[in-house]
Amino acid sequence: MIRDTTIGAKLWATAVWAVVGFFIINLFAMIGTVVVSSFGTRWLGTWLPAGWTTRWYSSAWSEFQLGDVLIVSFQVVGLVVLISGLLGVTAAYALARRDFPGKKLVMLLFLLPLLIPPITFGIPLATVLYQTGLAGTFWGVVAANLVPTVPFVILVMIPFIEQIDPKIEAAARVFGANTFKLFLHVLLPLLLPGILASLLLVLVRTIAMFELTFLVAGPTSQTLVVALYYAVFAAGVRAVQSIDAMAVIYMVTTLIWLLVALRFVNPAQIVTRAKQQPAH
Amino acid sequence: MHSTSQASHHDHGPSLRQRLAARGLDAVTLLVLPAALFLVLLFIYPFAFGLVLSFEPKAGGSWLANYSRFFADPFLYETIAKTLWLSIPTTLLNLFLAVPIAFRVRLMRNQRILTAILILPITLGTVLVAEGLLNYLGPQGWLNRTLVTFGLASQPLKLLHNYWGVFISLLLTGFPFTFLLTLSYVTGIDPALEQAAATLGAGARQRFRHVYLPLLMPGFAITFCLSFVQAFSVFPSAVLLGAPAGPTRVISIAAYQAAFEEYDYSMASAIAMIMGFVQLAIVVAILASRGLFYRGPASGAKG
Numbered sequence: 001m002i003r004d005t006t007i008g009a010k011l012w013a014t015a016v017w018a019v020v021g022f023f024i025i026n027l028f029a030m031i032g033t034v035v036v037s038s039f040g041t042r043w044l045g046t047w048l049p050a051g052w053t054t055r056w057y058s059s060a061w062s063e064f065q066l067g068d069v070l071i072v073s074f075q076v077v078g079l080v081v082l083i084s085g086l087l088g089v090t091a092a093y094a095l096a097r098r099d100f101p102g103k104k105l106v107m108l109l110f111l112l113p114l115l116i117p118p119i120t121f122g123i124p125l126a127t128v129l130y131q132t133g134l135a136g137t138f139w140g141v142v143a144a145n146l147v148p149t150v151p152f153v154i155l156v157m158i159p160f161i162e163q164i165d166p167k168i169e170a171a172a173r174v175f176g177a178n179t180f181k182l183f184l185h186v187l188l189p190l191l192l193p194g195i196l197a198s199l200l201l202v203l204v205r206t207i208a209m210f211e212l213t214f215l216v217a218g219p220t221s222q223t224l225v226v227a228l229y230y231a232v233f234a235a236g237v238r239a240v241q242s243i244d245a246m247a248v249i250y251m252v253t254t255l256i257w258l259l260v261a262l263r264f265v266n267p268a269q270i271v272t273r274a275k276q277q278p279a280h
Numbered sequence: 281m282h283s284t285s286q287a288s289h290h291d292h293g294p295s296l297r298q299r300l301a302a303r304g305l306d307a308v309t310l311l312v313l314p315a316a317l318f319l320v321l322l323f324i325y326p327f328a329f330g331l332v333l334s335f336e337p338k339a340g341g342s343w344l345a346n347y348s349r350f351f352a353d354p355f356l357y358e359t360i361a362k363t364l365w366l367s368i369p370t371t372l373l374n375l376f377l378a379v380p381i382a383f384r385v386r387l388m389r390n391q392r393i394l395t396a397i398l399i400l401p402i403t404l405g406t407v408l409v410a411e412g413l414l415n416y417l418g419p420q421g422w423l424n425r426t427l428v429t430f431g432l433a434s435q436p437l438k439l440l441h442n443y444w445g446v447f448i449s450l451l452l453t454g455f456p457f458t459f460l461l462t463l464s465y466v467t468g469i470d471p472a473l474e475q476a477a478a479t480l481g482a483g484a485r486q487r488f489r490h491v492y493l494p495l496l497m498p499g500f501a502i503t504f505c506l507s508f509v510q511a512f513s514v515f516p517s518a519v520l521l522g523a524p525a526g527p528t529r530v531i532s533i534a535a536y537q538a539a540f541e542e543y544d545y546s547m548a549s550a551i552a553m554i555m556g557f558v559q560l561a562i563v564v565a566i567l568a569s570r571g572l573f574y575r576g577p578a579s580g581a582k583g
Contacts, residue, residue: 009484016384019377024397027452029422030412031400037415045420091315093308100304106316113323115506117513119532120559121323123552124330127545128322147322150315208405210516215536229407232414232520240415247411251404258403262396 031251038244060245063238064227070253072138073223076213077206080145081199087146088153089195093187095154096161110151118148118211126215136218144212149202156201160194193264200261207254224250334550346550356551359531360558366443366518366530367511370450374458375504382463383488395463398456409449410520417445417521445521446528450511458507465499466492501570505563512559531555 038056040049060066091110095103113121125144129135134143164187172186210225217226228250231243293299300306337345350356385391401409415421417439424436439445469492477487515532522528535555539548 012380013384016380020381020394023455026416026423027397027401030409030416030452031404033415033422034408034412047422047425087315087318090311094310094312098304098306098309100309103304106312109316109319109324113319115509116556116559117509119513119515119535120552120556121327123535123539123548124326124333125322126539127333127549128326128329130545143322146318150318154315204403208403208408210405210407211513215539225405225407228411229516229520232407232411235414243411244415247408250408254403254405254408258399262399 034244034247034251037241038248040241043241056239056241056245057249059239060242060249063242064231064246066224066227066246066249068220069222069224069227070249072221073207073253075138076141076145076221076223077203079142080149080206081203083142084146084149084153084202085195085199087150088198089157089191091150092154092157093161096158097166110154113148113151114155118209119215121147122212122215125212129216135216136221138221140216140218141213141221141223144216145206145209147212148209149206152202152205153198156198157191157194160191164190197261197265200257200264204254204257204261207257224253330549331553333546334553336546338544338546346547347554349547350550350554355529356534359529359534360554362527363512363514363530363532364558366446366450366514366528367508370447370454371458371504371508371511374451374455374507375462375500377455378459378462378503379466379500381459382466383492385463386466391463395460398459400456401453402456406449406453406514406516407520409453410517413445413449413452413517413521414440417448440521441523443522443527446514446518449517449521450514453517454507454511457510458503461503461506462500465496465503468499469495498570501566505566508562508566509559512562513555531558 036049037043039052039054041051041053043049095106122144125147126135129140129144134140168186168190169182172182177185207223208225209223210229213223214226214229217223222230228243228246231238231246235243294302297306334346335343337343337349339345342348385394388394417423419436419438423439424433427433428436439448473491473495474487477491482490513532514530515536518524518528518530518533522530524533531551532555535548535551538544538551
């Protein structure tokens with residue numbers, strides 16, 4: 001590595017770190033305001049609230065029916081993770097192992113839902129789902145959330161499967177393994193780290209997926225992030241601290257899974273999904 | 281009967297199954313079908329459906345009625361300019377900040393903590409960032425309090441329910457995304473190239489200008505496109521932090537209102553198509569200009 005030791009270079013480095021520091025301070029202060037406010041009794045015109053309490057959590061829990069919302073959220077997220085795993089891993093296996101005519105087109109089909117922002121394809125998707133009567137239901141929310149997650153699993157898994165030597169599978173075949181045994185005893189153990197990583201990322205992304213759920217959810221199929229949006233949107237109806245308490249509950253559910261995910265994946269993977277996969 | 285058909289197979293060479301397998305079509309290839317069918321059904325079909333629906337106006341009239349209404353009504357067509365006015369400056373600023381920082385972070389040994397911190401606003405999502413900023417940027421929030429205490433502002437700045445609220449939220453959620461993409465491109469370039477330039481006497485500025493910049497330009501173009509498309513579809517923060525009836529009435533708000541307040545799905549589809557078209561136009565323009573830059577290996581010249 002080349003290290004410059006001139007004064008100009010040092011000033012430049014300091015300026016760069018100052019920008020990073022400024023960004024991180026503001027980020028943590030923003031999160032901190034929400035947490036502090038959710039534990040404060042009354043907070044007007046001072047640095048910190050007048051007193052501390054936890055009652056906003058119980059009032060948020062009952063006011064926003066957070067019990068129901070959390071159950072729906074976990075069901076949606078669980079099903080999305082499961083189905084996108086099933087559809088994604090099988091498709092990724094086919095794409096990693098075979099070259100067939102029209103493969104580029106299929107890859108494009110899997111790339112587009114990741115490149116086009118959810119709100120752009122969400123509105124036509126919601127229109128179709130409303131016409132078929134799926135919108136507003138639990139399964140409509142699951143189906144809408146699967147649109148970006150299935151391609152995501154595919155694109156993360158393809159390089160993972162490609163690095164497994166096909167000779168291992170051939171050897172298992174020689175020793176008489178059928179397709180099911182081959183999958184269970186050979187492929188699954190080898191692919192498990194990749195599957196785990198991609199599904200954890202799907203989990204984190206689905207908890208925070210606002211647009212698609214917002215466009216297709218009905219009153220009984222709201223996830224936590226949509227309920228939070230409606231609460232903030234109708235601010236003034238409820239106490240600010242109550243909404244903040246809900247926001248903290250949302251943050252905690254997201255961050256737990258983020259911490260779990262970070263043990264298994266490189267954080268940059270959450271973002272650089274489109275770039276990771278090689279062009280076929 | 282059966283035996284004759286088998287015999288004729290032998291006469292005509294390999295069976296259909298073998299011929300398909302030779303082209304890569306066999307049982308394994310079929311595994312791609314469930315996922316592909318799912319996406320055709322829930323991604324391609326809705327798009328096609330929306331496109332057709334946008335030409336069938338709810339109120340009747342000519343097939344272009346939705347589009348002519350969009351471009352005749354300033355309340356609608358101005359949303360394009362308003363969205364661009366938010367998304368292009370924030371994307372450019374994010375990219376200009378991300379590049380020097382990525383060059384600095386590239387030298388760090390432990391990047392994991394920094395990237396983990398930066399991943400926070402992305403995982404928390406725009407709704408939570410908007411909710412946090414509502415407190416933080418408010419007239420009594422910590423930011424304004426700090427500014428006034430240190431005498432940097434004589435009175436609290438008005439940062440909410442206007443352009444700047446949305447601008448700041450786009451920086452906060454957009455910067456980590458842009459930065460991590462940029463970092464992955466910057467670290468993908470072989471340091472040997474820079475060392476060679478330094479050996480030949482190039483200063484830091486020259487190395488950046490003549491070695492890195494040409495190699496990174498295509499990556500920056502893609503980063504800009506992806507970040508821009510995200511920023512262009514801003515929705516929750518434009519509603520919660522901005523002035524959704526005024527300067528931050530972005531195009532996604534117009535589409536949402538058409539669909540869920542006027543129940544005019546035809547108009548909403550038309551707006552969604554226009555939104556997609558503008559994104560596509562900018563992305564194509566950027567990627568087309570990529571041809572002007574260097575394209576080639578970004579690693580050492582041994583391979």
